[in-house]
Amino acid sequence: MDIEQFRKAGYQAIDRICDYFYSLEKRPVASQVQPGYLREALPDSAPEQGEEWDTIADDYQKLILPGITHWQHPSFFAYFPTASTFEGLLGDLYASSTSNPGFNWNSSPACTELEAVVMDWSAKLFGLGDHFLNSSEIGGGVIQTTASDSALVAIVAARSAYTKKHPGVKHEDLIIYTTTQTHSLGTKAALVLGLQCRALQVKAEDEFGLRGDTLKQAIEEDTKQGKHPFVIIATIGTTSSGAIDRLNEIGEVVKGSSLWVHVDAAWAGVTLSCPEFRDIAQLDYINKYGDSLCVNFHKWGLVNFDASAFWVRDRKLLTDALDITPEYLRTKHGDAGTVIDYRNWHLALGRRFRSLKIWFVLRSFGQEGFRNYIRKSVALNNYFVSLVKQSPSFSFVTKPSFALTVFRLTPQLHEGSKISPTQESLNDLNREFHNRTLTRPEILLTQTVIDGVFCIRFAVGAERTTKEHIDKAWALIQEEAEVALGIWAKKAVSVPN
Amino acid sequence: MDIEQFRKAGYQAIDRICDYFYSLEKRPVASQVQPGYLREALPDSAPEQGEEWDTIADDYQKLILPGITHWQHPSFFAYFPTASTFEGLLGDLYASSTSNPGFNWNSSPACTELEAVVMDWSAKLFGLGDHFLNSSEIGGGVIQTTASDSALVAIVAARSAYTKKHPGVKHEDLIIYTTTQTHSLGTKAALVLGLQCRALQVKAEDEFGLRGDTLKQAIEEDTKQGKHPFVIIATIGTTSSGAIDRLNEIGEVVKGSSLWVHVDAAWAGVTLSCPEFRDIAQLDYINKYGDSLCVNFHKWGLVNFDASAFWVRDRKLLTDALDITPEYLRTKHGDAGTVIDYRNWHLALGRRFRSLKIWFVLRSFGQEGFRNYIRKSVALNNYFVSLVKQSPSFSFVTKPSFALTVFRLTPQLHEGSKISPTQESLNDLNREFHNRTLTRPEILLTQTVIDGVFCIRFAVGAERTTKEHIDKAWALIQEEAEVALGIWAKKAVSVPN
The missing domain is CATH 3.90.1150.10 (Aspartate Aminotransferase, domain 1)
Known part of the structure; x- marks a missing residue:
């Protein structure tokens, strides 16, 4: 496809996306197809010769759209929303056009620089303390793919910090704390890392939020048995019921210990933008006790999937846990430490230019x-x-x-x-x-x-x-x-x- | 932004992307900005009131593009390519428009179904054995974000399979094998998982490809010391020099053992599409010995970042290691096992609709x-x-x-x-x-x-x-x-x- 063919196909795509949104309410919210519908409709192999774009674009309408569940449908009340916007979509579109993996500052300075700025804008929008700002050069923010990745990264940093402080602690004795209401991301991270995970009991009378006493008792029990709880995932707005763990009590219990507090506010974190919700969403305690925090822009935050905002109180604990710099990734500015190399803040090497869509939406x-x-x-x-x-x-x-x-x-x-x-x-x-x-x-x-x-x-x-x-x-x-x-x-x- | 405003902004974006590609050769390949250029140019906080789209779109041209290193520039010979295409871009655009996290079949059947089909198309394009096809219902393919994620997932599955077979083996005694030329993904996975990693020596006389004897000797040494090597990352085309580990020899050494062979062909894997390169890229041995394989479409495979194709010989080993199904994710078809729930094939829960861009490109x-x-x-x-x-x-x-x-x-x-x-x-x-x-x-x-x-x-x-x-x-x-x-x-x- 050459540039002019792209212009045509691009206009067509924009028009069809407009049609899609005009027709959204007339569509069934959930796809009505049956398992295997697409395999039956498609050939067994890719075509030997290239096909005309119009055929392909028409097949998207004919074969793919009926298999889509419309998360943007106004009557979609399932799971949590992925509240997308045209601004977010345009951010992804411009990002796709320069398609670059932004793994270090040099590979495209704008990707790193905009991410650092936009994460500070977001931190301020949510009322986070200055210590979470990239401009603090101590803490900082980075965009992860999903809340699961954010939690995994937090746990890896927590484990690294803990085992450095407590050398000789066996992997088998480390414990991740979640609650029975924590998102599957806790159990998943434990599975991935091969670590024990203890889901602490929460009660109906506490609206399923974790209390300090429960945590305290668990720490005492586990410590007595030679175990090492090193991280607690506290949730602001659980998936099942929007429960809120009592960060004030949790914070008092872990104060002075080496237990890392990761706050998973993947869904409800966006409410921190409104002063009237900050008490219930425990902003003060996030700022006081949170070692890391996750808020998904791609859920209820108007940004198209994926864009999981992740902040950390001490960036060095993160990069100490994840920094790899082979020769082929060395750069002048990276060596000098004058720039952020975000590859050391997440799991993968390459990364999409996700800050653009957040920038577009916030502006x-x-x-x-x-x-x-x-x-x-x-x-x-x-x-x-x-x-x-x-x-x-x-x-x-x-x-x-x-x-x-x-x-x-x-x-x-x-x-x-x-x-x-x-x-x-x-x-x-x-x-x-x-x-x-x-x-x-x-x-x-x-x-x-x-x-x-x-x-x-x-x-x-x-x-x-x-x-x-x-x-x-x-x-x-x-x-x-x-x-x-x-x-x-x-x-x-x-x-x- | 309403639908008609989006149509206007969308056309403008398409036109400007066309301009970008027309002007590509006149641009400096690497961005010429200095660290901090963007923070200086932008306000400290997001604007209180929303801004006009034209201002925002103009700022992209004025502030962002100069900070981009142009990976699509025809004189970009750095790192490895991210060879994008307009078809790939259009795939991402359509996917953004329905923005849904596709974590299980139900959440949007087309996302799962197209991925299963497109991964089979790709397997056939690359000459992979039938056991890697999703249609085999034994092995299968899934799209990961990056080769780092693919390797991490492979290692997690390998560890899970190994420790099930060898209960009682201590985490501290497990070893990942890479070579001194393996991509940083090996060391990164080891860091993330808190596992030992041994980089086996490769020699100039072998063109820096791992030989069977070196592996054999390492296994003997480590086993003697009570260590448990459980996975080897073999590379087809290393990042530094495109070296190729001798899969035939590696395969003979590990035959009958529990050592998982993950083949990282992130860059060079696309050459498997051409019969004349299949011998040198060791297709027969990938098929014979590979437990998992990664080929990045987003490097040299014409698909916009990110799209890392990952195949596994035995999908059960993958899902056994990663399956989490809380009540709020249960579905009729998932419970019945009649559909793939891809969330159990990767690290995160949510996932972008990446198969669409691969489908567009292949067609x-x-x-x-x-x-x-x-x-x-x-x-x-x-x-x-x-x-x-x-x-x-x-x-x-x-x-x-x-x-x-x-x-x-x-x-x-x-x-x-x-x-x-x-x-x-x-x-x-x-x-x-x-x-x-x-x-x-x-x-x-x-x-x-x-x-x-x-x-x-x-x-x-x-x-x-x-x-x-x-x-x-x-x-x-x-x-x-x-x-x-x-x-x-x-x-x-x-x-x-």
Whole structure:
């Protein structure tokens, strides 16, 4: 494809992307294809001769789009959002055009320099302390691919710092602390690193946030057994229910110890942009106790996947753990230490130019626009919460958190009813209810299990979601709940006493 | 930005990218900015109010582009290429528009399905055995971000498989084998995983390829000391010099043992597309002995960064090592095992829709076009080799490898000359020569050190490079060599005997 052919194909792509967004609401939220649909539709091998671009571009529309679940659909309430924007998309587009792996300052100075600046802008937007700024030259920020990578990098740095302070500690005795509500990234990192991971218990009465006492007790138990807990992953906004670990208590427990506190605020971290959410999101304690922090711009932060912001209190602990400089990567400025070589701040060598899309988004929205967007999502969720509250059939499983509500069907039974629902029976009811919503192409909701309770997550955050979409979602939820309740009541009654 | 504003900004971006490619040759290959240039040019914080798109887009041209080193420039001969194409760029563009994290089949079936198909297409393009195909349902292929990630994943799978077979083996006793010429990914993985890494010696007489005897001896030595070598990273085309480890010999040594053979063909793997290169790239032995294989499409494979193709002989060994399935990620098809959930094939959870750009490239070029492109690069390098051969001032440090030549200045001195150059003195000369080329904006070459010898790498592969660019490069090289030689001779003569 030459330059003029690209201009044509590029215009076409832009037009088709516009069409895509115009048609978004008419599409089913979740893809309706069956496993294997694409293998059946495609030949076994790449074509021997090149094909015309128009054929290829048409096949994208015909074969790929039907297999896409539309995370930008305003009625996508599943998982967490990937709230993309056109600004983010344009950032990725310009970055693709110079396609360079930016592994050190020299390989493209702008990539490193913009990342350092944009991470400082973001730190200020989120109210982080000066010690997290790149300009401090002590701490600093770097863009990782995902929160899993951020956590892995934090744990590697923590392990390196810990074993340097405690030489002779055996790998087998090291322990990562998470909670039973921590994202799978904790267990995954433990698997990858071959380390033990202990998931500390959290309680419903604490809204599933980790308490200091639980941590303290675990440290005492493990230390007594010769184990070495060296890192705790504390979450601000867990995946299942948006739970918030008590950083103030955790901080008091670990104060003066060598335990690294990694704060995973992958989803809820963006709320730190709004002063009114900073207390609940524990900004002061992040600043006081956090050794590292992760906030995903690519979830609820208006930046297209992937862009996981990661800050560290002491960059030297990170680069000490990850620095490799073979001769073919040496440069004048790198040797002199006058520049950041980001390859020593993450797992891989090469890296995409991700700061560009964050720069575009922060400039186009402004800090105010960014905050307003977060506020809008929270307000929409609050509206959803008010609807759930009014209904006699539903209840909350935990306190709603920012833009996430976890709820389930808990039918109120009239006195003398033969039905006395067990946990298991209620779980069956909610599974039936959730499965019914999955058959409805107009919406997508995902499930979770908390403390044995099967429940439904309602996560607001797609850029195009409005009050009208919440109303539509609520109507559909009520409709399917009614059917599910009917089926369930019949089954329950038919069970012999 | 609304849809129509995006259409305008999108057209503008496409036009400006066209302008960029038209102007590419007039730009300096390496960015000429100084450290800190961007921080000085930008405000300290993100703007409070959003800015106009035109201002932002203009700033990209004014502030970012001058800080870019142009890896697509036809006179970029540094590192290894990131040979991008418009097709690859369009793949990334469409993928950005639906921005979804594709972590399991359900989250967007097309992402998983296309990846499975495209990896099979690629396996066939490269002549891989059927056991590497996803359709085999035993082995399979997955796209990782980089070769470092691919190696890390391979080592994690190898460690998991090994420790299951040999329970009770201590972490401290496990050893990763690389060679002194292996890419930094080996050492980096060892750092990340906290494992020992032994770099086996390779010799100039073997063109820096690992021999079976060296490996055999190392295994004997380490085993005797109670150590457990469990993985060897064998390279097809090392970064420094394009060296090729002798897979046939390595395979014979490890046959029947539990040692995992990871083949890192990140750069040279694309030559497997051409039947005439398959013997030298050891296709038969990759198929016979390789437990896993990495080929980066984003280096010399016409696909924009990032797209690292990774195959594994036994997918179960991979997913056994990495599978995490919390309730909120469970799906009907995943539970039934009827679909691939790629999140269990890599480090992170979320993943970009990278297969799209590979699909676009393979279809638009066809297998024939892809092969011709590889052949063109090799032919251009052979032409460069012929120029070096004709010159009395230069010599090769190792045998040229595919599209990479490693050479240096080794001036022939007339009899009776007072100058009798030591290794150190020759290294000084070549450093001076290389530094001089770095002052020339028309070209970019990078250096390496092999066995104490400082030398220059000449890597062909940017999509737009033609014979004319080789001629220009050669003229510049000769010019700077002459100046460097003059300075060096003067210095050498002035040294008192």
